[in-house]
Amino acid sequence: MTKTTFNLTQAGRIIGKSRATVQRALASGKLSYELDENQNRIVRADELIRVYGDQAKFDRAEGRGPATEAPPPEATRSELSPQFLKLQDQLISQYRGEVERLESALKRAQEGQNLITSLIEDQRSSEAKWQATFEAQAETIANRLASQNNEQLKRLETRHEKETAQLKKLVQAERSKSLWRKLFG
Incomplete structure (x- = not known):
């Protein structure tokens, strides 16, 4: 990449x-x-x-x-400018989607935290039961977040690699055009 x-x-x-x-x-x-x-x-x-x-x-x-x-020649850069802007908008949109998914994961983690807090405040629970539940919740949350983050990073890397390959193909296609084709399409 x-x-x-x-x-x-x-x-x-x-x-x-x-x-x-x-x-x-x-x-x-x-x-x-x-x-x-x-x-x-x-x-x-x-x-x-x-x-x-x-x-x-x-x-x-x-x-x-x-x-x-x-860097590509000036003519190619100006010809690809709308494509780069479109790609930039797509990346921004994708990143916003990733932020929304991470916020959702954070909300679920906070709910788990609230559950743990309520367990701590419950005076009737035995300490052993409380400790086991706390550890299980912490491990579940950590595993869920690690899995989600790894999946999201892989998806982002794959998207970036595809988009970079597409842009390279476009630049190469522009560079390989004859002068005649560049002038008259």
Whole structure:
């Protein structure tokens, strides 16, 4: 899976904020980052979408491109811009769906927590029974959350890989067109 990363200046352009604002978001932990081979902080595209959603406009980043590939020629980039925007909207929609599923899982976990709390408050329960129930509930919740998170991560990775492959095919198709076909369709 190809990762698209941006330096702090590019990230600021993408979200329409200053570089200093991006640095504050990194320092506070609101926005996560990675270090490149020169120990410079870089931000992934999916992280910008997660934190800033619709504010992230990737066409504002000059000289942007996947970290492992050369950027496509200017003509191809402008021709694919609507497709990239459509993909961005699809990713945002998918991430919102994932957030809703995680919120649902959190609600179920909180219900389990409430059940455990009520068991603690019940003075008539024996300590052994209480402890066994607590441990069983904790294990059930942990297993359920781990399973759901793994499934969701696999689905997201699969979607990302498919979308990246589709975009690569589109770029390759544009690059392989003859000059005649590019000019006259």
